[in-house]
Amino acid sequence: MSAYHPLNEAEAIEIARTLPGLFSPGAELTSREIGDGNLNLVFHIKDASASRSIIMKQALPYAKVVGESWPLTLDRARIESEALLLEGTLCPGLVPHVHLYDPEMSLIVMEDLSDHVIMRKGLIEGNRYPLFADHISTFLANTLFFTSDLGMNQQEKKEQVKRFINPELCKITEDLIFDDPYRDADTNNFAESIRDEAEMLWHDGELHLEIALLRHKFLTHAQALLHGDLHTGSVFIREDSTKVIDPEFAYYGPMGFDIGAVIANLLLNYAGQEGWTRDEAERVAYRAYLLETVREVWNGFETKFRKLWDDQIQDRMSEASTAFQDVYVKSVLQDAIGFAGAKMIRRIVGLAHVADIDTLTDDATRERAQRLALAVGKALVKLNRRAVTIDEVIEIAEQQSSFVKA
Numbered sequence: 001m002s003a004y005h006p007l008n009e010a011e012a013i014e015i016a017r018t019l020p021g022l023f024s025p026g027a028e029l030t031s032r033e034i035g036d037g038n039l040n041l042v043f044h045i046k047d048a049s050a051s052r053s054i055i056m057k058q059a060l061p062y063a064k065v066v067g068e069s070w071p072l073t074l075d076r077a078r079i080e081s082e083a084l085l086l087e088g089t090l091c092p093g094l095v096p097h098v099h100l101y102d103p104e105m106s107l108i109v110m111e112d113l114s115d116h117v118i119m120r121k122g123l124i125e126g127n128r129y130p131l132f133a134d135h136i137s138t139f140l141a142n143t144l145f146f147t148s149d150l151g152m153n154q155q156e157k158k159e160q161v162k163r164f165i166n167p168e169l170c171k172i173t174e175d176l177i178f179d180d181p182y183r184d185a186d187t188n189n190f191a192e193s194i195r196d197e198a199e200m201l202w203h204d205g206e207l208h209l210e211i212a213l214l215r216h217k218f219l220t221h222a223q224a225l226l227h228g229d230l231h232t233g234s235v236f237i238r239e240d241s242t243k244v245i246d247p248e249f250a251y252y253g254p255m256g257f258d259i260g261a262v263i264a265n266l267l268l269n270y271a272g273q274e275g276w277t278r279d280e281a282e283r284v285a286y287r288a289y290l291l292e293t294v295r296e297v298w299n300g301f302e303t304k305f306r307k308l309w310d311d312q313i314q315d316r317m318s319e320a321s322t323a324f325q326d327v328y329v330k331s332v333l334q335d336a337i338g339f340a341g342a343k344m345i346r347r348i349v350g351l352a353h354v355a356d357i358d359t360l361t362d363d364a365t366r367e368r369a370q371r372l373a374l375a376v377g378k379a380l381v382k383l384n385r386r387a388v389t390i391d392e393v394i395e396i397a398e399q400q401s402s403f404v405k406a
């Protein structure tokens with residue numbers, strides 16, 4: 001019989017004591033469950049006297065946000081630990097160190113990053129992170145290039161695709177991002193004040209075509225190993241350091257999905273800024289910072305990805321045609337823009353929202369932020385296959401925010 005069961009705080013301490021090389025015997029350990037995500041338990045285990053601490057993340061056999069009625073594979077803990085290890089070799093310093101993965105308890109023991117803050121929180125507080133665009137574009141370029149047919153042996157890639165088949169977590173994305181927001185689904189979650197917007201989503205044929213194409217790409221395009229859920233709640237940050245966490249949605253999919261996730265979450269924060277900034281001047285400046293970050297993320301990715309292609313390509317035909325690189329990069333940009341739009345829309349009308357908008361306390365401000373996020377999201381989805389530069393994303397955000405005025 002399996003020993004698996006969800007841990008309590010005391011049991012987490014007992015397990016921590018058995019881990020080699022982490023705490024001294026007899027150390028006085030404290031344990032606190034700090035999970036604020038939708039799916040898992042996260043224990044913070046600390047030996048205050050020795051200034052030592054670890055994180056123990058345990059998968060539950062169901063989605064925590066809904067409860068036991070939504071069963072969910074424990075295999076996601078394996079996928080998350082294997083993805084973290086691989087990302088750690090491709091991007092040293094940009095993910096937490098994994099001390100141990102225990103398959104029996106579906107448990108990952110990892111580096112404690114409590115000296116960083118979750119980026120979503122940092123952005124809500126109005127902080128700026130000068131190195132973020134450089135760090136995240138390195139993460140994107142390295143993970144996406146070196147796990148694709150461009151950057152690795154193509155037979156080994158197929159073996160890697162097998163290891164990262166992740167059907168249950170992919171289904172969450174397929175439903176919550178690429179289906180439910182476009183019909184009157186039970187999982188949808190939106191305020192009555194924006195029902196008109198939700199109903200427009202259900203009847204917009206142009207949007208449905210683009211979402212169907214993006215969904216099809218998500219289902220079929222095994223281009224690279226994705227993080228799979230790269231929102232600002234999956235990034236721990238300081239001014240001088242960036243760490244990507246929580247790759248349990250990792251699977252082989254279209255590169256633009258991860259890049260789009262970063263862009264979408266910067267733009268969701270942009271949409272909430274009327275509520276977070278004190279006055280117009282501060283809002284204009286912070287929004288400009290967010291848009292400049294969007295631009296730098298894409299430009300950094302493109303430059304680094306092209307350099308990896310030029311220097312380290314593994315595929316003879318991709319090397320033989322210089323025009324192929326341009327076509328490839330353009331299609332990644334277009335995908336990123338489409339996926340960014342879809343990810344913005346789902347965070348307003350779908351099951352899982354973002355604090356950048358949901359925690360705005362004034363009803364009218366929150367509603368304007370929701371309408372702005374939807375307007376930008378829809379425009380990005382409708383633009384995606386025609387897009388040529390990242391500047392078009394910036395223009396859409398600026399234009400839509402000038403329409404939705406306080």
Ligand SMILES: Nc1ncnc2c1ncn2[C@@H]1O[C@H](COP(=O)(O)OP(=O)(O)O)[C@@H](O)[C@H]1O
Nearest residue numbers: 035036037038039040042055111112113114246
């Ligand atoms: N390595 C870590 N160091 C410190 N805190 C962490 C770490 N990993 C997760 N956490 C905390 O736990 C929360 C939930 O973690 P996350 O991996 O996002 O869980 P979920 O998969 O349930 O979304 C994070 O928002 C953060 O507060």
Ligand SMILES: CSC[C@H]1O[C@H](OP(=O)(O)O)[C@H](O)[C@@H]1O
Nearest residue numbers: 037038039063065172176229352
């Ligand atoms: C039922 S899972 C909903 C949602 O939660 C995941 O995010 P996280 O756990 O990192 O907050 C993911 O985005 C899923 O789509």
